[in-house]
Amino acid sequence: MTDVISPLERVKKQLAAPLDRAKSLKSLIRAEAANTQSAGQISQKVIDALDEAELYWFAVPTELGGEDASMRERFELFEEVASYDASTGWSYMTLAGFNGYSSVGLGDDAVRELFVERDPRARTSGFAGPSGVAVPVEGGYRLTGKYRFGSGVLHATHFAAGAFIDGTDKIVTGFVPREHVTVTGGWDVFGLKGSGSVDFEVNDVFVPEQYFFSPVDYVPLRGGAGGRMDFGSTAIAYHSAVSIGNAKHALQEIVKIADAGRQVPGHDKIIDQARFTYEFAHHESRLEAVRALTLSNIENARVKIESGEEMDDFDKARFFQAGNLVHEVSREVVEFAFRWAGTSPVRDGSALGRALLDSLVAQQHAHVDHHKVVEAAPAIIDHYRVG
Structure with a gap:
């Protein structure tokens, strides 16, 4: 990674360990489980609490204002939240997990915009598999696709959308701003109802090259072993x-x-x-x-x-x-x-x-x-x- 990314300019809280912060939310997540279930997405009270506890970004590298958590720390935190409510744990796992992927794998310009300059910081989730086509154009790709099972996207600012590069078998995943995505629903299920794993579509949207990585040939550009x-x-x-x-x-x-x-x-x-x-x-x-x-x-x-x-x-x-x-x-x-x-x-x-x-x-x-x-x-x- 180059030196173009400066330290995050915000007042840093004195944070407890991520797992301890998650444990402090146990009563709330359990109490809100029925609301999460009926709404088909994490309740807003829990979303706000996870935000306040800065738990969406604990897997983001430290140079981007995160905590660069080890893989064991990530595992234990996702396990803990899921033990309160599986739907909440699943959806939260995809959001914090995709934040880890994107903050490590995307280009410098992209991560600066998503995790340093943006307020509030980005929450990313989606479907990395190739359900679309990315047509190369100057500076990036025009992305079109229909995606299923977008766990966590109802709370995302940017949607991960996988695609084949047009005319090839190479797979890339682009991150598309929420305003350029159409959520089509489709999560009518009997289990994990609160995970909000809805379908969505992207229609001929230009996405800069910096906002793509390959999930097959994944190349970590920054951060420690937890994201590699x-x-x-x-x-x-x-x-x-x-x-x-x-x-x-x-x-x-x-x-x-x-x-x-x-x-x-x-x-x-x-x-x-x-x-x-x-x-x-x-x-x-x-x-x-x-x-x-x-x-x-x-x-x-x-x-x-x-x-x-x-x-x-x-x-x-x-x-x-x-x-x-x-x-x-x-x-x-x-x-x-x-x-x-x-x-x-x-x-x-x-x-x-x-x-x-x-x-x-x-x-x-x-x-x-x-x-x-x-x-x-x-x-x-x-x-x-x-x-």
Whole structure:
């Protein structure tokens, strides 16, 4: 990165650690979960609180006024927020996550405008996959496309929109100001309803070249190791954090129900039943195991990146392998909690019922589809070929 970006000219707050700031919002996010659900987007009270806590920009490099959080810090923060409400966690993850991508991968002019000169600072989100066409013109591209599943975009100032460069198979992602985007809706779902993952369109909009990066050949231009993992592995780590957070919420809910004396007439309270306590310990251990696997992958990537090495195919395959397993185990944990809770979670507004539906929808994401494991398997098999 060149020296064209000066330090952010604003009064810096004395901020607590990002995770501690998130924990201070737990009661608010839980209290607003029903409003988030009914509105189909994060409630404005929560949006404002996340803004005030400066949590949208904790993954932005320090030279742009952010905190340059490590990948582990990002994982733990997204996990924590999702344990309060999965829809809020999912949408927030995409906003803070895309801010990380864009602040590291876009050109100097773009990041200066988005994160230094702009007040309020940008919130970016969208769909990085190639659902459009970028036609090269002088100074940039004219971008056209129709996009699905734009999680978080209802709160974004700039929309990420992926496209093939016209006449090629090269993929780029451009960041388009909100006023040049048409939101078309389409998020009529039974889970993650509050994530606001709506469809949107971009129609022949000029976007300067500085506002593009390639999600396939992602080149970090600034910041530390936390923002230098490849695009795909990073996305998997983020989604895994939300899935695990949702499963932890389910475990908290079933403990609350068990401690309140839940029992079937003629049987012991479930908290006193060996089968319940065994199953709880069994599922909780599996959740902790997949969490540890994900954090191990993150740590291995950090060590390589900080030593100047590139992540190889095996490293990347491990993320997709783990991501698929994380979502499978997380769903099973939520199903366990739901099954033992009796009839209470079947009613509208139930936190445990919402967690179950959220886990089912989260597992349908393209990043954790079983085909991703099929694609990852050859690199993993090669690892076990002893010369």
